[in-house]
Amino acid sequence: MREIFKQEMQELGESLVTMAGHVATAIEQAATALKVADLTLAEQVIDADNAIDALENKIDDLGISLLARQAPVATDLRVVVSGLQLSATLERMGDLARHLAYVARGRYPEPAVSGPMKDILDKMGAQATKVGTQVHQLLETRDMNLAAAVEQEDEILDALHRDSFQVVLDDSQELTRQEIVDSVLLGRYLERFGDHGVSVARRISYLVTGDTSNAVRVPNESGPSGEAR
Amino acid sequence: MREIFKQEMQELGESLVTMAGHVATAIEQAATALKVADLTLAEQVIDADNAIDALENKIDDLGISLLARQAPVATDLRVVVSGLQLSATLERMGDLARHLAYVARGRYPEPAVSGPMKDILDKMGAQATKVGTQVHQLLETRDMNLAAAVEQEDEILDALHRDSFQVVLDDSQELTRQEIVDSVLLGRYLERFGDHGVSVARRISYLVTGDTSNAVRVPNESGPSGEAR
Numbered sequence: 226m227r228e229i230f231k232q233e234m235q236e237l238g239e240s241l242v243t244m245a246g247h248v249a250t251a252i253e254q255a256a257t258a259l260k261v262a263d264l265t266l267a268e269q270v271i272d273a274d275n276a277i278d279a280l281e282n283k284i285d286d287l288g289i290s291l292l293a294r295q296a297p298v299a300t301d302l303r304v305v306v307s308g309l310q311l312s313a314t315l316e317r318m319g320d321l322a323r324h325l326a327y328v329a330r331g332r333y334p335e336p337a338v339s340g341p342m343k344d345i346l347d348k349m350g351a352q353a354t355k356v357g358t359q360v361h362q363l364l365e366t367r368d369m370n371l372a373a374a375v376e377q378e379d380e381i382l383d384a385l386h387r388d389s390f391q392v393v394l395d396d397s398q399e400l401t402r403q404e405i406v407d408s409v410l411l412g413r414y415l416e417r418f419g420d421h422g423v424s425v426a427r428r429i430s431y432l433v434t435g436d437t438s439n440a441v442r443v444p445n446e447s448g449p450s451g452e453a454r
Numbered sequence: 455m456r457e458i459f460k461q462e463m464q465e466l467g468e469s470l471v472t473m474a475g476h477v478a479t480a481i482e483q484a485a486t487a488l489k490v491a492d493l494t495l496a497e498q499v500i501d502a503d504n505a506i507d508a509l510e511n512k513i514d515d516l517g518i519s520l521l522a523r524q525a526p527v528a529t530d531l532r533v534v535v536s537g538l539q540l541s542a543t544l545e546r547m548g549d550l551a552r553h554l555a556y557v558a559r560g561r562y563p564e565p566a567v568s569g570p571m572k573d574i575l576d577k578m579g580a581q582a583t584k585v586g587t588q589v590h591q592l593l594e595t596r597d598m599n600l601a602a603a604v605e606q607e608d609e610i611l612d613a614l615h616r617d618s619f620q621v622v623l624d625d626s627q628e629l630t631r632q633e634i635v636d637s638v639l640l641g642r643y644l645e646r647f648g649d650h651g652v653s654v655a656r657r658i659s660y661l662v663t664g665d666t667s668n669a670v671r672v673p674n675e676s677g678p679s680g681e682a683r
Binding site: 289292293296298299302303306309310313390393394395396402403405406409410413 | 518521522525527528531532535538539542619622623624625631632634635638639642
């Protein structure tokens, strides 16, 4: 019984690492598809999202089966419940990468946006890719330096998101209506991707250190332009 | 032991109903604050979000404590795990209401948007309010007609969201940059609120009927304009 339990806990952890790996690939490819207007890459991200969804279902089934048959307590219970929450967050990160890919595909063969806004969104894409990669590594290694790094990269992403509103609200910047709409949505998707990454990082920190001083929910969501929070 | 278990399961259910009631109030007030540019109401929504977050924490603690001490199986286990997932979804719905309120506050004393776009967003606010009210009633009564109604209202919300892109992308519609940005963000928040409502409805349907033919994840997310999905 105990042996099976250990095996299944390990399988749960490995599935989360695999899922985070898919998410890291998805965001990297989606950011690139947007940057260089690559249709094939965009479609690859869209098609690959099914695999991420399937992993979420697998992890949920495994977690609930573990709860039902093994009735874990203490740390093991915390790990299983966190696994369910992490799979939901990773699934959402995959969806956001897919949304980026939809925009890249919808505007092909043109890039979605041009000029200074493109620069900012390209930088946001690179930041989100860093977050995705670090989240994957964090789940694999449980290295707490990576949890701190995710928070730092997300702060840069939030700052870029604020910059994007300055550009989009500046009437002297020539942007079509479609470019304005796409800029707002792409900025929002990328910013949310970072927030979810931080949520994963805080949850892992809590699991590893038991420290609840960082709340384990999505933090610092930067919102619409012009609102004090 | 069994008596305590029953009491705690009841408390879990009641807390979810209370939380859904707060969310229903939040979306109604946020939609009204946007419609009539009411600063007091907007601030009320922003302040009240803490209570929603506190309920999420309470439900999570209660659920994990139930899992640890009572090791529920079968339906009871499904109810507890669903409770954790529902609290996360309701918390997110509360956040989205708060985001609407931030925009209302940020543009006060003006309404955030004007003209035909305001009409659409007001209608979306009314739809989202219906969804919020129905989700609350559904959690209270487990009446499956309400689960179906949530899906229907969300479809109307999605159609209005698509309409909003037509208006915002139409160069003949006079809109400031800020109005365009706000329209896109408000539309997105309202559309997501509806999606999460459907997610709650499907999860409850699954709990009540055991029917998994509707996936229990956020469905039919309508995305950026111009993308086939």
